[in-house]
Amino acid sequence: MRIGHGYDVHRLVPERRLVLCGEEIPYELGLLGHSDADVAVHALMDAVLGALALGDIGHLFPDSDPKYKGADSMLLLGEVIGIMRGKGYALGNADITIIAEKPKLAPYIEKMRGNLANAFGCGIERISVKATTEEGLGLGGVGIGANAVVLLEEIDK
Numbered sequence: 001m002r003i004g005h006g007y008d009v010h011r012l013v014p015e016r017r018l019v020l021c022g023e024e025i026p027y028e029l030g031l032l033g034h035s036d037a038d039v040a041v042h043a044l045m046d047a048v049l050g051a052l053a054l055g056d057i058g059h060l061f062p063d064s065d066p067k068y069k070g071a072d073s074m075l076l077l078g079e080v081i082g083i084m085r086g087k088g089y090a091l092g093n094a095d096i097t098i099i100a101e102k103p104k105l106a107p108y109i110e111k112m113r114g115n116l117a118n119a120f121g122c123g124i125e126r127i128s129v130k131a132t133t134e135e136g137l138g139l140g141g142v143g144i145g146a147n148a149v150v151l152l153e154e155i156d157k
């Protein structure tokens, strides 16, 4: 087994979509970034790459490459999952914490879990998505952050 951790933050700005774990969430602000800025999926990809000691997504999908402008982070996740399988690993489980003062994410959590379970081709019980605020002490509504931890299991040959 191998364990990995990922962390990411993006700034909230007007006139951008808010996409978290592949789910578009209606809100007056969205996350700024070169891709769709799905901060939760970015943290998750970094966790998978970290478990494999393969660097990070900035290395794999450089923001200097116009190919990734506005990219769907779920498609990038698909590429990372392909790399994981190529190395002989499957997802044991993933635990993601999204840090946001607003909006309320509870109504979208199950859809987010389903999106990620579909991407990995695993049962939803292997995917945890949680949301927390920082009681106004941290990002304070100017951004959204995410932490992800994964356990990867070597596939029996």
Ligand code: MG
Pocket: 008, 009, 010, 033, 037, 038, 039, 042
């Ligand atoms: Mg990012």
